Amino acid sequence: MKHLRQLEDQSVYILREAYKHFDNLAMLWSMGKDSTVLLWLARKAFFGHVPFPLIHIDTSYKIPAMIEYRDRLAREWRLNLVIGQNKDALANGMNHQLGRVVCCTALKTNGLKNLIAEKGYTGIILGVRADEEGTRAKERYFSPRDKHGDWDFREQPPELWDQFKTTFPEGTHIRIHPLLDWTEINIWEYIKLENIPFIDLYLDHGDGTRYRSLGCAPCTFPIKSSARSVDEIIEELRQTTVAERSGRAQDEGRGMELLRKDGYM
Amino acid sequence: MTTALTAPSEHLNIVIVGHVDHGKSTLLGRLFADTGSLPEGKLDKVRSICRQQGKEFEYAFLFDAFLEEQEQGITIDTARTFFTWKGRQYIIIDAPGHKEFLKNMISGAARAEAALLLIDAQEGVKEQSKKHGYLLSLLGVRQVAVVVNKMDLVDYRQDVYKAIEREYREFLAQLKVTPERFVPASAKLGDNIVKQSPNMPWYSGPTALETLGLFRKETEREHQPLRFPVQDIYKFDARRIIAGRIASGMVKVGDRLVFSPSNKSANVKSIEWFNVEPAATEARAGQSTGIVLDEQIFIERGEVASLDDSVPLVSTTFRCNLFWMGKRPLETGRKYLLRLATREVECEVAAIHRIIDAGDLAARQTQTTVGRNEVAELTIRTKNPLALDLYSDFEVTGRFVLVDQYDVSGGGIITEGIRDEQTVWREEARRRDIAWVKGEVGPDNRAAQYGHRAALVLITGGRHTGKSFLARRLEVQLVADGRHAYLLDGENLRRGLDSDIVEGDAAEMVRRFGEVARLLMDTGLIVVSTTNTFGQADHQAIRTLVNPAPVIAVHMSKTEEEPPSHTDLVFAGPKDFDDAARQIIEELKRRGVLAHAIGAKPTFQYSI
Numbered sequence: 021m022k023h024l025r026q027l028e029d030q031s032v033y034i035l036r037e038a039y040k041h042f043d044n045l046a047m048l049w050s051m052g053k054d055s056t057v058l059l060w061l062a063r064k065a066f067f068g069h070v071p072f073p074l075i076h077i078d079t080s081y082k083i084p085a086m087i088e089y090r091d092r093l094a095r096e097w098r099l100n101l102v103i104g105q106n107k108d109a110l111a112n113g114m115n116h117q118l119g120r121v122v123c124c125t126a127l128k129t130n131g132l133k134n135l136i137a138e139k140g141y142t143g144i145i146l147g148v149r150a151d152e153e154g155t156r157a158k159e160r161y162f163s164p165r166d167k168h169g170d171w172d173f174r175e176q177p178p179e180l181w182d183q184f185k186t187t188f189p190e191g192t193h194i195r196i197h198p199l200l201d202w203t204e205i206n207i208w209e210y211i212k213l214e215n216i217p218f219i220d221l222y223l224d225h226g227d228g229t230r231y232r233s234l235g236c237a238p239c240t241f242p243i244k245s246s247a248r249s250v251d252e253i254i255e256e257l258r259q260t261t262v263a264e265r266s267g268r269a270q271d272e273g274r275g276m277e278l279l280r281k282d283g284y285m
Numbered sequence: 286m287t288t289a290l291t292a293p294s295e296h297l298n299i300v301i302v303g304h305v306d307h308g309k310s311t312l313l314g315r316l317f318a319d320t321g322s323l324p325e326g327k328l329d330k331v332r333s334i335c336r337q338q339g340k341e342f343e344y345a346f347l348f349d350a351f352l353e354e355q356e357q358g359i360t361i362d363t364a365r366t367f368f369t370w371k372g373r374q375y376i377i378i379d380a381p382g383h384k385e386f387l388k389n390m391i392s393g394a395a396r397a398e399a400a401l402l403l404i405d406a407q408e409g410v411k412e413q414s415k416k417h418g419y420l421l422s423l424l425g426v427r428q429v430a431v432v433v434n435k436m437d438l439v440d441y442r443q444d445v446y447k448a449i450e451r452e453y454r455e456f457l458a459q460l461k462v463t464p465e466r467f468v469p470a471s472a473k474l475g476d477n478i479v480k481q482s483p484n485m486p487w488y489s490g491p492t493a494l495e496t497l498g499l500f501r502k503e504t505e506r507e508h509q510p511l512r513f514p515v516q517d518i519y520k521f522d523a524r525r526i527i528a529g530r531i532a533s534g535m536v537k538v539g540d541r542l543v544f545s546p547s548n549k550s551a552n553v554k555s556i557e558w559f560n561v562e563p564a565a566t567e568a569r570a571g572q573s574t575g576i577v578l579d580e581q582i583f584i585e586r587g588e589v590a591s592l593d594d595s596v597p598l599v600s601t602t603f604r605c606n607l608f609w610m611g612k613r614p615l616e617t618g619r620k621y622l623l624r625l626a627t628r629e630v631e632c633e634v635a636a637i638h639r640i641i642d643a644g645d646l647a648a649r650q651t652q653t654t655v656g657r658n659e660v661a662e663l664t665i666r667t668k669n670p671l672a673l674d675l676y677s678d679f680e681v682t683g684r685f686v687l688v689d690q691y692d693v694s695g696g697g698i699i700t701e702g703i704r705d706e707q708t709v710w711r712e713e714a715r716r717r718d719i720a721w722v723k724g725e726v727g728p729d730n731r732a733a734q735y736g737h738r739a740a741l742v743l744i745t746g747g748r749h750t751g752k753s754f755l756a757r758r759l760e761v762q763l764v765a766d767g768r769h770a771y772l773l774d775g776e777n778l779r780r781g782l783d784s785d786i787v788e789g790d791a792a793e794m795v796r797r798f799g800e801v802a803r804l805l806m807d808t809g810l811i812v813v814s815t816t817n818t819f820g821q822a823d824h825q826a827i828r829t830l831v832n833p834a835p836v837i838a839v840h841m842s843k844t845e846e847e848p849p850s851h852t853d854l855v856f857a858g859p860k861d862f863d864d865a866a867r868q869i870i871e872e873l874k875r876r877g878v879l880a881h882a883i884g885a886k887p888t889f890q891y892s893i
């Protein structure tokens with residue numbers, strides 16, 4: 021509990037720094053557990069308000085329950101929702117059968133890059149966590165992207181004493197990662213502590229499976245689990261030695277490293 | 286990757302540092318493998334990859350998340366891994382040791398509460414071992430344990446171990462760092478990592494794993510005096526919330542807060558939260574919170590709130606230790622942005638006292654630049670005063686970074702506050718402001734009634750430039766517009782209030798002038814003044830005494846001379862007095878002193 025509050029205090033501090041320093045700021049919201057916790061933290065930071073738009077990059081392959089949930093919270097929490105979609109790629113028939121990395125790059129990475137270019141965002145807040153997979157462990161809280169949205173992980177600025185990189189050349193933008201220090205268990209513990217509404221695809225409804233990580237329908241698979249409540253999820257996670265994203269197809273091989281270098285979330 | 290069955294009750298950030306190839310990644314891999322903390326199949330997977338590629342298996346591979354890294358064989362960046370043992374979760378920042386990547390190690394170490402420093406038993410104490418030890422002390426990491434690794438390569442000899450321990454202890458002693466302990470080990474073979482080694486019967490102390498367990502959680506900062514750096518002011522709804530993170534101490538509803546450097550003060554009316562029932566009436570060190578005051582005083586990001594019995598120093602000049610990581614060298618005479626807690630001010634290096642070689646702590650010859658990866662003792666001077674503390678007293682408000690171009694390029698800790706020319710005035714103003722007895726009517730009430738705020742218009746210039754005439758014009762114009770304005774001529778004080786002053790005690794005359802101006806402004810007046818008798822330094826003193834009220838400096842001159850610094854308007858006098866008066870009134874509007882329409886409530890957006 022004390023540790024969760026410390027994580028919360030740090031994330032809130034980061035969100036407030038982002039809001040102070042970036043005139044054109046937006047937050048990515050995929051409706052998954054992490055970005056929803058992030059959204060909740062924004063409400064904490066700004067005392068019930070969310071003073072920047074929330075971006076959803078819609079690949080058109082999302083699970084329908086996620087869209088319903090998105091629209092309900094947007095209404096109840098008075099969110100400014102901005103939906104991005106790579107319509108050209110979809111019109112040309114882009115789908116996962118053309119290759120997962122190809123599809124993710126077209127629909128997610130490029131969908132986001134197009135939206136950033138169109139809206140001129142200079143700061144994008146994301147719910148990336150360091151424990152998710154190897155490349156994310158190397159991230160900074162404030163991580164610069166060059167003109168092409170690429171990430172140069174060798175030349176990252178130092179981050180010390182909560183002084184973040186908030187100045188940058190024209191044409192580049194900064195990715196902001198307030199959840200970097202959180203683990204998967206922390207996320208669920210916090211959802212429980214704060215009673216945050218989440219999509220019930222994360223729970224087992226009797227067939228002995230549930231989703232541990234949510235993405236597009238064709239590339240996300242449920243795991244075997246009988247967890248029917250947040251408590252049971254936490255209990256299960258404390259015992260597992262299986263990686264969280266094992267149900268996410270794009271992590272296979274060098275997929276994630278290639279994707280993230282090019283600006284994937 | 287956590288395998289613990291119960292939630293960890295405590296968390297500790299640790300960093301593993303040391304010369305490149307001394308075994309940091311290997312140690313980390315070992316700790317995970319031997320405590321059963323790896324995800325299922327990970328060990329086998331890495332082993333089989335090694336077999337395929339015909340390489341010898343290395344524990345270090347477990348943490349090399351990037352393929353590029355494995356190609357180069359060096360850890361590139363601060364990777365965080367989590368590891369839980371006996372109810373405590375360790376957040377391990379795997380800082381790299383390669384010389385090029387010092388700034389990453391600093392990013393890691395700046396967050397660490399404790400450090401494990403590795404030394405290769407065969408190679409002994411290297412430059413990096415010393416540099417890292419030095420940086421740990423500079424970054425304020427006070428708990429350090431040393432692992433003497435690769436003992437297998439020196440036949441587990443106690444004398445080799447003892448010699449390294451002695452050498453390194455002596456080095457750390459110069460930094461006033463006392464290591465917690467030394468552990469002889471072999472990360473590769475698992476000696477004294479998780480299990481006591483039979484190969485070194487002469488050592489009966491804790492293993493590397495037990496050493497982690499012996500690190501203490503840092504003592505809480507909440508027992509120190511309050512420091513609350515203002516991060517932002519929010520007005521999303523009816524509340525005007527001062528947001529920030531408490532750096533030390535605690536704050537309660539009803540506390541009287543003093544903000545530095547403006548010296549403004551008000552009481553805490555409420556502490557604001559989201560989704561906290563019932564709302565707590567106090568907040569403590571580490572918490573990100575929001576405060577509503579009982580008075581609408583104008584404060585900005587960067588000020589530091591404290592209680593009046595323990596205020597931070599306010600200065601423009603201080604001495605510090607700084608390490609430089611910038612792409613270009615740090616130079617005297619160049620402007621940098623200084624960031625201390627939430628405050629940002631322009632600064633420059635006033636003096637480089639010495640540059641320290643982190644390897645042997647010897648002072649190099651004084652130079653005018655500090656190179657990348659060097660450490661120096663400096664005096665820094667900022668353009669505007671800021672609230673600060675000594676690092677030995679307060680962590681958060683005692684350290685700062687310098688930004689060169691777009692990047693955070695240096696980090697420093699403050700070792701000494703230096704009195705500048707204004708210190709004496711600043712201290713007088715602060716003592717007086719904190720003790721000032723106020724009536725029920727505050728500046729906001731007056732401003733609402735008068736339709737404007739208080740300000741000082743200071744008109745300077747040589748003889749026969751018409752500055753007195755302009756001052757008169759301005760007073761007439763302001764009063765005709767319905768403003769409360771008053772002409773204060775220095776001469777008037779000389780005959781009355783200053784009549785006891787012996788000729789030549791200019792400082793005392795300046796002081797009295799400043800205090801009278803301050804008093805008149807407290808009544809809500811726009812004070813218009815010509816101060817023939819005072820020089821440039823005196824004007825600065827007057828500004829300091831009336832701070833934070835806005836001062837509009839106007840200079841009249843017949844020639845094309847350089848106006849005094851901080852001048853807002855320059856006129857070629859004596860001519861166009863009506864136009865000059867009009868421009869001054871525009872400037873007063875621009876600074877938020879005058880409401881745009883007479884009688885309307887002004888917006889208080891001026892910045893001093």
Ligand SMILES: Nc1nc2c(ncn2[C@@H]2O[C@H](COP(=O)(O)OP(=O)(O)O)[C@@H](O)[C@H]2O)c(=O)[nH]1
Binds near residue numbers: 303305307312434
């Ligand atoms: N003989 C021996 N070799 C070791 C030991 N620890 C690490 N090494 C080797 O030293 C090399 C560098 O180790 P690594 O952990 O990558 O060092 P780092 O650069 O500090 O992370 C590798 O080849 C390791 O196998 C040890 O205790 N004994």
